[in-house]
Amino acid sequence: MRISHLFTKTSKSAPADEVAKNAQLLIRAGFVYKEMAGAYAYLPLGIRVIEKIKHIVREEMNAIDSNELIMTSLQRREIWEKTGRWNDDVVDVWFKTRLKDDTEVGLGWSHEEPIVEMLKQYVHSYKDLPISLYQFQTKMRNELRAKSGIMRGREFIMKDMYSFHTSADDLEAYYNRTIEAYKRVYDRLGIGADTYVTFASGGAFTKFSHEFQTICDAGEDVIYLHRGKNIAVNEEVIDDAVRELGISRDELEQVKTAEVGNIFNFGSQKAEEMGLDFVDADDSAHPVFMGSYGIGVTRVMGVIAEKLSDDKGLVWPEAIAPANVYLVSIGKDDAIGHADELYDELQAKGIEVLYDDRDVRPGEKFSDSELIGIPHRVTVSDRLIAENQYEYTERVSGETILLTREQLLAKLS
Amino acid sequence: MRISHLFTKTSKSAPADEVAKNAQLLIRAGFVYKEMAGAYAYLPLGIRVIEKIKHIVREEMNAIDSNELIMTSLQRREIWEKTGRWNDDVVDVWFKTRLKDDTEVGLGWSHEEPIVEMLKQYVHSYKDLPISLYQFQTKMRNELRAKSGIMRGREFIMKDMYSFHTSADDLEAYYNRTIEAYKRVYDRLGIGADTYVTFASGGAFTKFSHEFQTICDAGEDVIYLHRGKNIAVNEEVIDDAVRELGISRDELEQVKTAEVGNIFNFGSQKAEEMGLDFVDADDSAHPVFMGSYGIGVTRVMGVIAEKLSDDKGLVWPEAIAPANVYLVSIGKDDAIGHADELYDELQAKGIEVLYDDRDVRPGEKFSDSELIGIPHRVTVSDRLIAENQYEYTERVSGETILLTREQLLAKLS
Numbered sequence: 001m002r003i004s005h006l007f008t009k010t011s012k013s014a015p016a017d018e019v020a021k022n023a024q025l026l027i028r029a030g031f032v033y034k035e036m037a038g039a040y041a042y043l044p045l046g047i048r049v050i051e052k053i054k055h056i057v058r059e060e061m062n063a064i065d066s067n068e069l070i071m072t073s074l075q076r077r078e079i080w081e082k083t084g085r086w087n088d089d090v091v092d093v094w095f096k097t098r099l100k101d102d103t104e105v106g107l108g109w110s111h112e113e114p115i116v117e118m119l120k121q122y123v124h125s126y127k128d129l130p131i132s133l134y135q136f137q138t139k140m141r142n143e144l145r146a147k148s149g150i151m152r153g154r155e156f157i158m159k160d161m162y163s164f165h166t167s168a169d170d171l172e173a174y175y176n177r178t179i180e181a182y183k184r185v186y187d188r189l190g191i192g193a194d195t196y197v198t199f200a201s202g203g204a205f206t207k208f209s210h211e212f213q214t215i216c217d218a219g220e221d222v223i224y225l226h227r228g229k230n231i232a233v234n235e236e237v238i239d240d241a242v243r244e245l246g247i248s249r250d251e252l253e254q255v256k257t258a259e260v261g262n263i264f265n266f267g268s269q270k271a272e273e274m275g276l277d278f279v280d281a282d283d284s285a286h287p288v289f290m291g292s293y294g295i296g297v298t299r300v301m302g303v304i305a306e307k308l309s310d311d312k313g314l315v316w317p318e319a320i321a322p323a324n325v326y327l328v329s330i331g332k333d334d335a336i337g338h339a340d341e342l343y344d345e346l347q348a349k350g351i352e353v354l355y356d357d358r359d360v361r362p363g364e365k366f367s368d369s370e371l372i373g374i375p376h377r378v379t380v381s382d383r384l385i386a387e388n389q390y391e392y393t394e395r396v397s398g399e400t401i402l403l404t405r406e407q408l409l410a411k412l413s
Numbered sequence: 414m415r416i417s418h419l420f421t422k423t424s425k426s427a428p429a430d431e432v433a434k435n436a437q438l439l440i441r442a443g444f445v446y447k448e449m450a451g452a453y454a455y456l457p458l459g460i461r462v463i464e465k466i467k468h469i470v471r472e473e474m475n476a477i478d479s480n481e482l483i484m485t486s487l488q489r490r491e492i493w494e495k496t497g498r499w500n501d502d503v504v505d506v507w508f509k510t511r512l513k514d515d516t517e518v519g520l521g522w523s524h525e526e527p528i529v530e531m532l533k534q535y536v537h538s539y540k541d542l543p544i545s546l547y548q549f550q551t552k553m554r555n556e557l558r559a560k561s562g563i564m565r566g567r568e569f570i571m572k573d574m575y576s577f578h579t580s581a582d583d584l585e586a587y588y589n590r591t592i593e594a595y596k597r598v599y600d601r602l603g604i605g606a607d608t609y610v611t612f613a614s615g616g617a618f619t620k621f622s623h624e625f626q627t628i629c630d631a632g633e634d635v636i637y638l639h640r641g642k643n644i645a646v647n648e649e650v651i652d653d654a655v656r657e658l659g660i661s662r663d664e665l666e667q668v669k670t671a672e673v674g675n676i677f678n679f680g681s682q683k684a685e686e687m688g689l690d691f692v693d694a695d696d697s698a699h700p701v702f703m704g705s706y707g708i709g710v711t712r713v714m715g716v717i718a719e720k721l722s723d724d725k726g727l728v729w730p731e732a733i734a735p736a737n738v739y740l741v742s743i744g745k746d747d748a749i750g751h752a753d754e755l756y757d758e759l760q761a762k763g764i765e766v767l768y769d770d771r772d773v774r775p776g777e778k779f780s781d782s783e784l785i786g787i788p789h790r791v792t793v794s795d796r797l798i799a800e801n802q803y804e805y806t807e808r809v810s811g812e813t814i815l816l817t818r819e820q821l822l823a824k825l826s
Contacts, residue, residue, distance in 0.1 A: 035485040
């Protein structure tokens with residue numbers, strides 16, 4: 001894409017009321033636009049990042065035999081009353097509104113209840129199980145304060161998955177398979193090395209649930225980490241964890257983190273509350289076992305923006321960058337013609353290029369390339385063309401080297 | 414996909430309160446689930462159709478230099494008050510709710526106002542224009558009655574595009590380019606032959622806007638068609654059209670139709686109301702010219718379900734069918750092994766197969782294949798394997814022929 005065709009412009013400042021670094025950078029670089037606190041539009045650069053994150057998550061969920069669907073935002077009161085979660089004192093993030101006939105409806109902040117209700121229509125026998133379903137859906141949560149940019153929004157995109165099983169063992173096996181799938185997601189997103197499966201408080205059914213916590217100075221959480229044993233626990237369960245996992249408190253390092261996923265074993269609790277039963281081979285009826293697994297897509301984008309950025313701007317991992325290469329032309333006709341040609345050639349090879357074809361100072365192009373955070377920058381100038389060379393700069397390290405055309409193409413392929 | 418892995422089941426009946434044929438068929442065949450009147454979940458078969466429609470629309474919008482983004486559902490009151498459209502007497506489909514601090518917010522039913530407001534941040538000079546932006550967004554409309562299935566929902570997916578120009582001429586040129594892009598969309602969706610660009614009532618700025626109306630017995634609209642001159646007009650503007658387009662009333666045929674798109678020339682009206690100006694080359698300031706262009710993605714899916722179905726069920730056009738081939742195995746080990754192999758081979762060739770691997774009667778497989786509406790059905794049976802033959806049935810015509818393996822592969826490629 002040519003930057004001259006991009007309607008957004010970079011800016012030196014973010015809205016005065018925006019305190020979160022992730023949103024400040026994303027707004028300044030033209031990835032998002034703030035509609036109101038906790039609600040952001042995703043502009044052409046931003047939607048590319050979202051689609052790449054979704055693509056990775058989708059592949060990994062499909063690989064564990066989950067099927068994609070999409071539920072509704074509008075929620076019926078009577079479904080949520082079955083579990084007591086319609087009550088604003090129990091769930092304090094509901095947005096509620098009314099149909100024309102004055103029926104009160106909610107806007108979905110999660111989808112356990114409606115998916116259980118729906119499955120009552122499709123699940124009857126043990127032969128109908130297991131089932132795993134996921135969606136990318138825009139959740140609405142009426143947060144009291146929304147000051148963390150896209151890390152905690154009133155409106156945000158979430159991948160939520162729900163699995164249904166005939167037994168606690170089958171659920172646990174799938175739960176563990178999902179942990180491995182989530183690890184692959186974070187590896188592919190470029191944050192696998194310091195993202196930890198973290199023991200968190202469970203529910204009526206299990207002692208622990210699990211969060212995925214990534215090290216992040218701006219994170220809202222703190223975890224206790226045993227690097228040697230690769231064990232992480234959150235504060236709520238530290239006493240239980242010390243007792244049960246054979247670790248001592250003194251060995252634990254306190255680290256600031258941001259949550260990038262969570263998974264929860266509901267056991268048969270939801271099915272019991274809502275009446276989702278199956279008939280087993282021996283004709284006996286039992287409640288279905290259920291797990292729930294979430295990754296906030298826009299939240300993860302915000303965490304990565306926050307965690308990997310530096311004082312010059314955003315630093316996107318290769319797999320989710322809005323483009324692979326930031327192409328800069330410096331000079332007049334020769335450099336422009338040459339850059340045009342390289343742009344076409346790279347795009348034809350499937351390498352996505354953000355081509356800074358604007359008639360502005362080189363310094364402005366360089367600082368924008370750093371703010372936007374594309375992994376590789378290639379500069380074409382009149383002087384370098386004469387020497388059959390290109391200037392190549394790696395965003396993450398800032399290192400600049402000169403390469404021949406052949407070396408450049410090898411590096412970018 | 415193997416049908417044994419699909420959690421949905423076909424059924425002989427739809428919910429008693431569902432009066433629309435499109436929703437009855439889509440529910441019975443397992444494409445959608447009714448959450449409440451006007452709000453449907455899209456199940457694995459349904460989301461495949463949606464994604465294919467989006468893919469076609471996305472390609473055609475990109476081809477006319479539009480850029481994808483996604484705006485928020487949450488809407489600020491003050492933006493819509495600028496044009497008088499916050500008022501429930503002016504716009505009677507608002508869903509409204511409140512933030513924790515009691516600020517009233519709306520849920521987006523269209524996005525002209527917020528996109529104009531946003532562009533005030535990015536558009537200053539004539540050099541910043543033209544701009545065209547589109548999104549696939551879930552619209553919320555508080556319809557008094559929602560009885561048309563997915564053809565008119567309270568919650569539905571829409572592609573809405575907005576374009577911005579320095580002059581009425583430039584806007585008109587883009588408007589006409591969009592008409593051609595929309596025609597390509599309907600051609601690719603398989604309904605181009607009887608979808609008409611229809612003159613409809615304009616606004617303050619233009620005499621006519623345009624709707625895209627497709628012939629459909631269950632449609633909510635009536636158009637007046639001059640088949641010879643390929644001119645269609647709706648009832649509101651029939652007098653003007655007769656006067657201006659050189660046609661006589663007697664030549665017009667009255668036809669029932671469903672709207673599948675609409676486009677609207679706002680002139681500079683919105684920009685004037687909201688203060689979106691640009692500075693021209695001569696330093697003079699002018700309001701921006703704006704067009705608005707919509708295609709209801711889930712609505713189009715419903716119209717196609719309604720329009721192309723027959724007494725046996727759905728009939729999907731090739732380009733948006735959830736799979737290309739419905740594969741049926743009849744018999745025991747030989748047929749199953751053979752069908753398994755054919756399934757793998759077709760999938761490897763990029764031909765999407767819905768494989769009915771269930772242990773049920775052949776008649777049930779055949780009637781489900783008709784209800785689900787996959788374009789091509791291939792039957793593998795013990796008897797046919799012995800003769801090196803496959804039974805091939807075309808969904809749209811119902812014609813069945815016997816083919817050798819080579820003939821079958823040629824037909825499906």
